[in-house]
Amino acid sequence: MSEQPALQFPTPEDLISQIQFDHENGKIWLDEQRMLLIHSAVMGSLRTELVASLGIERARGFLMRFGYNSGMRDAELAHKIRPEITKAEAFLVGPQLHCIKGMVRVEPVVLEFDLPDKQFYAEFNWYDSYEADVHINEFGISEEPICWTLLGYASGFSTYYMGHKVIFKEIQCAGTGADHCKIVGKPATEWDDQEELERCLLPDPIADELFALRYEVSTLKENFQAHHCPSDEILFNSVGQSDAFKHVCHLIQRVSDSTVTVLLQGETGVGKEVVARALHQSSQRANEPFIAINCACIPPDLIEAELFGVRKGAYTGATESREGKFERANNGTIFLDEVAELSPRAQATLLRVLQEGELERVGDNQLRKIDVRIVAATNENLTDAVKAGKFREDLYYRLNVYPVLIPPLRERAEDISLLVDHFLEKYHTKYNKQTLGVSEKALQALMNYKWPGNIRELENMIERGIILTDNNRSIDMSSFFPSLSEPTHPLNIISKTGELSCLARKDMPKGEVIDQLLNHDFDLTQFEQQILERAMEKAEGNITQAARILGITRPQMAYRLKKA
Incomplete structure (x- = not known):
């Protein structure tokens, strides 16, 4: 058992140094988590409203869960700030932060625990609890202990630290007229009323009912929109709320039911294939094939055969006749990424497909009629390619009937947090992990980063962050930006x-x-x-x-x- 007979707090300088007041930007930081300074009287008003609207038992559970989540966050900080001192001293980060944050003055009495054997027992005295003060001011002396948020914090902090459920009970409370509060903590399984104590930390049924009702209303609304008023703000398999994103969605929705060729333009990594798929899925061809091909990945001497098919014996190695991508996409949509990389012969054949709706396989003389919706994409300026003689001018005009410019991520800052949540969910599932998400300071860094690789780069960063972050930890900046964790020049x-x-x-x-x-x-x-x-x-x-x-x-x- 780890025991600290004297139970003296370590010096708090390492914790206080983590607090940063960024008044110019209106932020307060505790390490990488954004904090708030809130009047305790305002918390008292919130408490009063919760009791009035939910009843005292539900208000108690709500405030305990509020404190529990706060304690979990601070426990993560304890491991980070004090990695080299004793486990007991590191554990005392929680009580010290309770003091530093102005919630209550904590006096440790007993602290005994053994991490490998999951044994835990602790006693603390609390003086000048803000919760006791605000409750007495609003309701007077209580018959039951009422430091709910503080209890939740102690339970959440200890649970995270020990790796299994630890629950604190207030056996003496200033809110009932005692001169100070006293709490006792031990594993949940050691409490006789374990089920009742754990019930307070479970989601409230009223919240589940509200979420279920909201989901039902949302589903009804989506079904109504799908049958009566197709939205111009929905882009399948994509995420965003910025004006730039909505503008692209609107353009795609307007053109989805036509057969016109669409040219998607934008930097690498902006999600051109996602937009192309959205166009296909929102069109009348949604149940037909969608074929995507990157023209830059196919050798110039093979690209015609890949796109338009080949007749047996057309060249050495053509041992059998086979259809190309265009025939496979018949009645559906074909997406030609990096279209500027097409060879001159492939450009000529593509022009014929666009003009006549027919093609010949390589080495064949049989005309084949096809009905394919063409979506082309490039991150290269096709006007410059035409001037340089690299791209046919007549083909350019055939492709450029309905151009759509997809904005870079740096012009979609409002979408970054939504994209982060989307990729977190994706890679939590893929790697069977559950982090606490991105730290607030890391999120601020992501918001300010210029994203040369756009959405693809963001997705790769989130995947990297999840791989490098342990379960139930927040993803910090060093997990995103390699230069923070690699021995490089300080200027970089x-x-x-x-x-x-x-x-x-x-x-x-x-x-x-x-x-x-x-x-x-x-x-x-x-x-x-x-x-x-x-x-x-x-x-x-x-x-x-x-x-x-x-x-x-x-x-x-x-x-x-x-x-x-």
């Missing part, structure tokens, strides 16, 4: 706002700083060593504090020091 570290940080004045252009460094016999290794040494001097030899000064984690700092 991604800042906490998702931008390239630079050791320079805010008003000095980044390029100017780098030019100044490179103009003076710059030595990368020596420069990094000097930065590390200076940070250690400022931190008076404290590695954790030095890492905080440089904006990196302690393990990254230790790695760099060892390397230097």
Whole structure:
């Protein structure tokens, strides 16, 4: 059993240093989680309204779950901030944060636990509980203990830390007239009233009823829209709410029931194939084939055979006749990605398909009629390709009947959080893991990042983050941006706002700083060593504090020091 006879709190500086007041942007941070300063009286008003609308038992359960989730978040922080001290000292992060946040003054009495054997017992005294104060102000002296949020916090923190359900009970409460509160915590299985205690931490049936009703109304609404008023804001298999996204949805909806050729334009990774599939699924051809092909992936000498088919004996290796992609897509839709990469002969054949609706297989002279909806896509400027003689001008005009420009992700900032949730759900299922999602500071970094790879890059980042993050942990910035966790030049570290940080004045252009460094016999290794040494001097030899000064984690700092 891990026991701490004196039960003295460790110094709180490491916790207090995690609090950052970013008043210019209206944010308060505790590590990578956004926090709020809220009047305790306002929490009292909320408590009063909950009791009045839900009844005292349901209000109690709601506030306990509220505290429970908060405790779970802070327990994750405990592992991160105090990885090298005793388990008991690390556990005391929870009670210390209760004090630092102004919720209650905590006095540890007994703390005994054994992580491998899942044994736990703790006693704490609480003084000046904000919950007791607000309850007495609103309702007067209570007959039952009423520090529900604080109890939930203690239970959530301990449950996360121990890896199994731990529940605290308030055996003495200032809200009932006692001079202070006292709580006892132990595994849920050791309480005689385990079922009743655990019921408070389960979702309230009233919430389930409301969600079920909302789902039923939503389903009825969707069915009505599907039969009476097709939406121009729905793009199958995609996610978004920005005006730019809705505009693309509107354009696709308007053209879906026609047979006109559509040209999708946009940077790499913006989701052109997703849009093409949406166009197909919302058209009258939805039950027919959808064939997607990347023209850049097929050798020029084979692309005609792949697209239009080949007759047996047409060339060495053509041992049998076979149909091409266009014939397979007959009556459906074919998506030609990177269409600018088509060979000149393939361009000529494609033009004939567009004009006449017929084709000949390679080496054959039989005309075959086809009915295919063509959706072409390119991230290259076809006008420039025409001027350079790379692309046929007449084909360009045939493809460019209905152009749709898909905006880059940096112009769809409102969609990033929705896309993050979408990809989290996808890869939680794929890897059979369940993280706590993206930390708020990491989400801010994702919002500010410029996304050269667009949605494809975002999806890859989320997949990487889930792989690198343990179950029931938040995905932090170092899991997204490799430069935060790899030993690279300090100038290349991604800042906490998702931008390239630079050791320079805010008003000095980044390029100017780098030019100044490179103009003076710059030595990368020596420069990094000097930065590390200076940070250690400022931190008076404290590695954790030095890492905080440089904006990196302690393990990254230790790695760099060892390397230097």
